[in-house]
Amino acid sequence: MEMKYMAWKVRKIVSYLAIGTMLLAALFAMVGNVRADTEPNDSFAQAEQLTLSGGTVTVTGTLETNNDDYYKFSANAGEYITVTLSFNAANDFDLSLYDPSQSEIDYAWTSGVPEVCEAEAETTGTYYVGVFQWSGSGSYTLTVTLGAPPAGDGNNDFANATEITATAGGPIISQVHNLSSSDEVDYFKVKLNAGYGPGGVRADKLHVVVNTSQSVTLVGTIYDPFEYDVYFNYTQSASVSIQMHTVAYYTDYYYIELWNYYGSSFFEYTIKVWIETYQPWTNDSNNAPIHAANLNFVNNVATVSQTIDNETDPHDFFNLPLTVNPGAGTIDAVDINVVPPTGCDLYVAIYNDTDVLLDYNHAVGPLPVTLHFAATENLTYKLRLLASNGGSLVNPYTMTVTKQLEINDNDFENATLVTEGTYTENVNADGDTTDFYKVNLNPGEGVYARVTHNVPTGDLDLYGFNSTEYCVDFSWYNDQPEMTGNTVQQEFITIAANVSGFYYIVVDAYEGDIDYTLTITKFTWTNDNNNEFATAVSVSNN
Known part of the structure; x- marks a missing residue:
């Protein structure tokens, strides 16, 4: 018996219920290709070979305390495998089905009778069945059938x-x-x-x-x-x-x-x-996307106070028009802060005009839910509040939406052009997560990029990309004092140019709201022209 005997026991999630009903194994011996098992067959290596006749085979066996039985059979790709295990309901036996790599692809570890495993064979090869004793002992009947996949009921969307x-x-x-x-x-x-x-x-x-x-x-x-x-x-x-x-x-x-x-x-x-x-029933009218309410911004701030309740008023929708201005290099962004009623599990989510979820966050009141979102296109987005649990028709939530302009430096196309020097910016893991910079380099030139910050709980990552936007260097753990023991939170990378063009430096917030300083230092280097496969230098052992 294999050591993993106890492992599959732990995975069983329900206790067995003895219902005192006897299933007659002899009924299964009346049809098909029936045979008795051959011991020892207590492991994959000892698995007993089953030969199917007419697409089916039935074998009878016995399980005692701490005893497993393994079987193997051949199946072609596309065949549908059905394995049925029947036994005395006073016992509790379990069943697993494995692919040719002996990885489990289905299991039946319930307290019921029969246990059934099903799967479609993805590859042609030898498949395995394991029969396990959870409680009791005695005989069982195992039937393996190969056939066409069963037709679905058609209500799958x-x-x-x-x-x-x-x-x-x-x-x-x-x-x-x-x-x-x-x-x-x-x-x-x-x-x-x-x-x-x-x-x-x-x-x-x-x-x-x-x-x-x-x-x-x-x-x-x-x-x-x-x-x-x-x-x-x-x-x-x-x-x-x-x-x-x-x-x-x-x-x-x-x-x-x-x-x-x-x-x-x-x-x-x-x-x-x-x-x-x-009854009674209340409706604040903005409970559907087509009935979304408009936000009234005064000095770029909109404040809303409404009730929400999982029972009668589960969600509120608001229109959120945002713009992207490529000419000015700016985008609209919003900071959303919602204080829900005590005990209300509230979600805040942003959708585009085709109802695709773009971002979300949630909290349980009275803790506030915060979300930062930046526009990716000129669009009226949908802002949705969902009370997934709790809520109140008496105590309202309070939502504040603050709109501001951000520099559109969140991708290669909108990277900020920089030269040698020092730059101070901010990134936030829950908002404006990434800043892109680009520097113009010629062959034989390069830059050292170093980013520092003074947020002990903050975690920044730093990446370098060549002119084809391929990552050539990265640094992502030096600013974590608990891992490195460093007192200065910093990351640093090196980029060397092989061809003329823009090379990119990317600062990414993994955790925290971080004001950082980026220092860029130029250097020169000698190009020995063997920096890629095409220009590799030929060597010999002579």
Whole structure:
């Protein structure tokens, strides 16, 4: 038996439940290619060869205390492997499937019967099966089948979501579906209604409960009609269900995503959906991107105070118009500071005009959420606040958005032209993270670049690039006193020119808000013309 016997035991995440039901192994011996195992087969090296007849083989074996059984079989690329382990339910046996490199590609370590592993063979070769004893002892039946991958159910994205028809105050709708390693996600949609008016007329509150008998990692998310997530939950245990809910703020379809996180083998789940009429209901009108509120900037500062609550008012949207001015070399940037109600888990996020998430941050109130964002194009961005948990319809949040101009030195194209000398600037790991500089060099010239700062907890990285924007030197740990013992926080690099052109120095903030000093010193060097493969000097051992 291999030493790793205990390792796989630790990974088991649910306790077993003896249900006293006997599965008759003899039923499996009535069909297919059936044989008994041959000992010893307690390791990969001793794995017993299985020969499939008609795409299947069944073998019977016995597990005692601290005993493993290994098998191997041949599979072609593209074949779908299904391994089923049946045994007396009073025992708890487990199953793993391995690829030709003996890396695990699926496992079934539950307390249920049977245990099933599935995977599509990525390469042609020898695949392995491990049968393990968690508790109890006795006989088992193992069946290996090769075939075509099972067809998916087709509801693998928003566009093809399966509709669940439910009505407010109506019965619970219960459906059974499945996921597998070849069908890892299911989408559903439910039509919800929201009334508008002072204080709200009514709103549908969607409830979702998902159960499975398998101990798999199943992730659930509810999305609004604009495909923004409004609720998230997950389970890793057969005894714990996923429970989610949201209140409609817009009349349209809301979506439910269920994701087989680890790509586990085939398992069934039950999804239950029902709708209740939620009253009273409030709506501050900016709960959708198309209803985003405009920010009122006075002297480049906009202040907002609104309520937000995960139950009835989960998120607020604001328009954030920002510009890039290539001629002036400047860009608009904003500093966002939001103080949420106590206990409110609040996210602040920036999206572009196609709803692509660009940046975000979050905190739990009353701690503030801060975010620095710089424009990359002329655009009206979307600023979103999401109460993922908690919130209050009585105590509002306070948001301050401060707009300023920044030097657009965040890439090679907009690098600041410098010469020999000293330059003082700022970078911030949570905002303007990077400064680009360029220096014009001829062959035989070079520069030493040294950056220093006096922020003990700050961490800067320094990079050098040649005229083709290829990194030729870097320094990224000398300014960490806890690692180096240095009292001066500094990084330094050397760049030598082989051809005429611009060479680049990049200062990057890894951690902290840092005022730094960059010192550039020129030098000359002799080019021996063997600095690349094409000009390598030929040598011999004569």
